[in-house]
Amino acid sequence: MAEEPSRMKIRDEDSLRFVHCLSSRDPGVRNRAFDSILRVFDALIGGHGSPPDMKGMATIHGAVDTKEMIDEYLVDILRLSVQCPFEDVLDRCKELLRDMQERTYKIPRVLKGGISTFVPEREIIPASSKDTETQALFVDAFLQNNRLDHVVQLMGYHPQYLECFLRTQQYLMKGDGALPFHYRHYIAIMAASRHMCTYLVHLHEQEFILQGGDPEWLKGTSHVPKKLRDLNELNKLLAHRPWLICKSHIEKLARSTNSKDNWSISELVQALILMAHFHSLCSFVYGCGIKSEIDHNGGFTYRPQSPVEKNSNDFDSSDSSSTNGDINSEPEVGIELLMERMKKLVEEGEEETTQEERVKRFEKVESQSVEIAANTVRPSPKAEVLKYVDDAEYCYQDFAKRDSVEDIPTFRATDYSWEDHGFSLSNRLYMDIGNQLEDKFSVATNMTYYTMGEVRDVDTTAFRRAIWSYIHCLYGIMHDDYNYGQVNQLLERNLKAYIKTMTCYPERLTRKDYDNVMREFKHSEKVHVNLMLLEARFQAELLYALRGVMQFMT
Ligand SMILES: CC(C)C[C@H](N)C(=O)O
Numbered sequence: 064m065a066e067e068p069s070r071m072k073i074r075d076e077d078s079l080r081f082v083h084c085l086s087s088r089d090p091g092v093r094n095r096a097f098d099s100i101l102r103v104f105d106a107l108i109g110g111h112g113s114p115p116d117m118k119g120m121a122t123i124h125g126a127v128d129t130k131e132m133i134d135e136y137l138v139d140i141l142r143l144s145v146q147c148p149f150e151d152v153l154d155r156c157k158e159l160l161r162d163m164q165e166r167t168y169k170i171p172r173v174l175k176g177g178i179s180t181f182v183p184e185r186e187i188i189p190a191s192s193k194d195t196e197t198q199a200l201f202v203d204a205f206l207q208n209n210r211l212d213h214v215v216q217l218m219g220y221h222p223q224y225l226e227c228f229l230r231t232q233q234y235l236m237k238g239d240g241a242l243p244f245h246y247r248h249y250i251a252i253m254a255a256s257r258h259m260c261t262y263l264v265h266l267h268e269q270e271f272i273l274q275g276g277d278p279e280w281l282k283g284t285s286h287v288p289k290k291l292r293d294l295n296e297l298n299k300l301l302a303h304r305p306w307l308i309c310k311s312h313i314e315k316l317a318r319s320t321n322s323k324d325n326w327s328i329s330e331l332v333q334a335l336i337l338m339a340h341f342h343s344l345c346s347f348v349y350g351c352g353i354k355s356e357i358d359h360n361g362g363f364t365y366r367p368q369s370p371v372e373k374n375s376n377d378f379d380s381s382d383s384s385s386t387n388g389d390i391n392s393e394p395e396v397g398i399e400l401l402m403e404r405m406k407k408l409v410e411e412g413e414e415e416t417t418q419e420e421r422v423k424r425f426e427k428v429e430s431q432s433v434e435i436a437a438n439t440v441r442p443s444p445k446a447e448v449l450k451y452v453d454d455a456e457y458c459y460q461d462f463a464k465r466d467s468v469e470d471i472p473t474f475r476a477t478d479y480s481w482e483d484h485g486f487s488l489s490n491r492l493y494m495d496i497g498n499q500l501e502d503k504f505s506v507a508t509n510m511t512y513y514t515m516g517e518v519r520d521v522d523t524t525a526f527r528r529a530i531w532s533y534i535h536c537l538y539g540i541m542h543d544d545y546n547y548g549q550v551n552q553l554l555e556r557n558l559k560a561y562i563k564t565m566t567c568y569p570e571r572l573t574r575k576d577y578d579n580v581m582r583e584f585k586h587s588e589k590v591h592v593n594l595m596l597l598e599a600r601f602q603a604e605l606l607y608a609l610r611g612v613m614q615f616m617t
Contacts, residue, residue, distance in 0.1 A: 082139055083273060085152050086209050097155055104159075107133055108166070134171070137163060141171050142357045146190055146211040148202040171363040174354075178213045181352035181577045182586045188219035197222045200229060207233050209273070212266065213353045214344070220587040223510055224594055227503040234499055235337055236270075241329040241493070242337075245276035249291060250334055253284065254341035256451035257302040259444050259570045262348050263341060264451070265359045283450030290324040294334060295453045301335065302342045303459045303567075305607035306471050306539050310614035317615065332492040332612060336500075339604035343597045349569035350593040352577060396555050398516045398583045404552050405525045416546065424547040425473070428536050433461045435556065437564040438571035459567035462539035474540040474606065481602055485609045492612070500605075507598035510591070516583040527595060529553040534566050534599035540606065565593070566600050 084096035137160070144156035164170045176184045190211055192198045197219050204215040207229065218225040234240075236247050248271035255263035268281055280287045284295065293316055300307050316326040326334070347353075355361035416424075444455055465471055479485070481504065490497030508531060515521045529550045532542060536550070554562070561580040564572050581589055 082143055082147075083209050085143065085147065085149075086206050088206065090149070090151055093149060093152055097152065101159075104133075104136060107136075108163075133168070137168070138171050138358045138363060141173065141363060142210065145173055145357060146205065148191070148198070148205050148211070169365050171365055172368070173357050174362060174364055177354055177357060177362060178216055179352045180354055181574055182217070182590070186586050187217060190216065192219060194222070197225075200225050204229055207237070208270075210356070212356060213262075214348060214351075217351050217353065217590060218594070220590050221510065221594060224503075224506050227499070227506050231496075231499045231503055232340070234496065235333075235340060239494065240333050241327060242333050244274040245271055246291065247333075247337060248274060249276065249280060249287065250294065250337045251341045253291075253294065253298055253451050254302070254338040255345055256448045257298060257342060258345035258349070259442065259448050260345040260348055261445060261448055262353055262355060262359075263344060264448055266356065284453070285450075288324070289321075290319075290326065293319070293324060293326075294338075297335070298338050299452075299454060299457055301338050301604050301608060303457055304465075305604050306462060306465065306474065308607050308611040310611060313611050313615040328612065328616070329492050332489060332609075333496075335608040335612070336489070336493065336496060336605065339601050339608060342604060343601040346565050346569040346600055347593050347597045349572045350565045350577070350596065351590060352574060395557060395580070395582055398518060401526065401553065402515065402518065402521060405522070408525050408549060408552065409522070414546070418543070421543065421546065422473075422541070425536065425541045428533070428547045428550050429463050429473075429539070431551075432533075432537055432559070432563065433463050435559045435563050437560060437568050438573065438576065440571060441568075442570055462537065465539075471539075474538070474610075476535075476540060476542045476606075479606060479610045479613075481606060484613065485606055488609050488613055489605075504598055504602060507595055510594075514588075516585065516588070525549060526553050530562065530592065530595055531599045533559065533562055534596060535603050537563060537566060538600075538603040538607075540603055562596060565596055 084100065085093050087093050087096070140156045140159055143152055144160060147153050147156065160170055178184065178187050188194075188197060190201060192201060200222055201211050201215070201219065204225075205211045208215075215225065215229070218228060236251075237244070240247070242250075248267045251267040252264050252271065255267065271281070272278060284292050297308070297312055297316070300312070313331065316331060317328060319325045357363055449455055481501075486497040486501055488497075489500065508527070511523055511527070513520055513522065515523060515526075528545070529552075532545050532547065533550050533554055535542065536547070558580050561572075561576055564576060577589070581592065584592075
């Protein structure tokens with residue numbers, strides 16, 4: 064029998080993305096991996112120096128298009144030459160690209176300003192950061208995901224948070240747990256598709272294949288086992304109107320008539336956490352204008368660099384003049400006034416209010432939020448993502464305008480809270496996850512640098528708490544010990560609209576929205592706010608999901 068072309072050994076057997084072979088801490092292993100890759104490459108291009116015999120190669124590899132295959136390799140190599148934290152791999156990749164160029168191959172190049180459309184490239188923490196803590200996290204992320212993805216790189220502003228984020232994500236995707244690995248990635252795809260987030264969908268399609276997933280499934284949810292398809296309804300509610308989740312939704316999955324499709328409670332808890340994690344990550348991706356990964360469509364180009372690009376540092380025109388926002392937009396309160404208001408709140412101290420009064424204030428913020436217009440322009444959904452969703456039109460509806468007000472009361476955090484209920488339930492059904500999430504929530508709520516724009520030594524607690532509480536309010540969750548009057552004092556309309564769009568309709572967020580709020584804040588601070596939005600939304604979804612599980616179990 065003729066030997067399989069060596070390409071198959073790397074592409075399909077070891078890993079689809081050969082970069083996987085290079086994700087080792089051991090330089091010996093990396094070297095060996097690189098050598099075998101070079102051998103494949105040499106075979107593909109028909110030996111040293113000589114121009115490739117495309118026709119000959121095509122015969123060897125049957126139907127495989129050699130040109131396409133080489134292009135794919137080159138894109139992988141390009142990515143490594145930018146993202147790989149190991150000097151040895153980096154240098155060899157660069158060498159290889161030069162070598163290929165000399166052989167007159169068209170070499171792809173990374174599009175400048177490739178990480179975020181909102182944050183200028185020069186302000187983003189570089190892949191080879193001088194800060195040792197951040198650098199170590201970037202290396203870990205690379206080893207974990209076979210890449211340093213743009214989300215992680217942008218979170219690099221906040222290493223304290225990034226550490227918890229990576230730990231949890233690693234545990235969810237690769238750690239112990241009831242669900243098979245390829246299921247976890249498929250659930251990530253389904254969740255991200257609710258917000259049409261092609262960025263996350265593509266990332267997890269690749270990971271799904273790496274974990275041995277069946278490529279057929281990537282044709283859409285009509286090609287997956289019924290068990291997974293059954294998640295559709297819960298995925299939809301959780302993403303857009305989690306308050307509708309109740310015992311019966313859990314029951315339906317956990318008591319399926321066909322045992323093959325049955326979800327165990329542990330599996331279901333993991334699936335729910337995964338969905339909430341990825342829904343809220345969509346908010347972050349859109350909120351930071353995250354761009355396609357280098358090796359995804361839109362991340363690289365074969366076009367030669369234009370003179371304009373050569374001269375500018377930021378290809379995507381993220382120059383500082385435009386970050387000052389639109390002249391026509393609403394004037395902002397500004398940091399000075401915001402600080403004054405926060406100071407006043409501290410000086411006044413906690414006022415004595417009755418429970419009734421607190422509820423009234425909550426309801427006021429809640430009903431006002433209906434008037435806050437989130438963007439209405441929806442990007443047109445792409446077929447590559449639509450295949451993973453049912454009922455794509457279904458979206459967020461103001462909690463205050465919910466259909467059955469009598470049946471669905473405000474969610475009182477005193478009755479069901481993360482600290483007293485969610486934490487222990489999740490820990491019990493999915494070992495250790497409660498602790499990990501607890502750490503992440505705690506960093507997200509407490510993280511502070513005591514700064515606001517250029518000002519130092521500021522206590523920002525009240526502002527941060529107002530943001531968190533407002534998001535929960537959008538989901539109908541009330542914290543009894545919070546005075547909701549503060550939300551209106553500290554969050555102006557513009558910011559509320561931004562929060563609402565990013566939390567509830569992230570796919571509608573635009574560069575202008577990002578530019579026009581928190582104008583005196585630094586980019587790292589806007590990313591900080593976006594992290595809080597992510598976590599507050601995540602916790603809101605989780606509370607409803609876990610309450611549903613608890614109702615089912617009791
Ligand atoms: C979101 C920002 C206003 C946070 C602020 N820079 C702080 O250190 O607390």
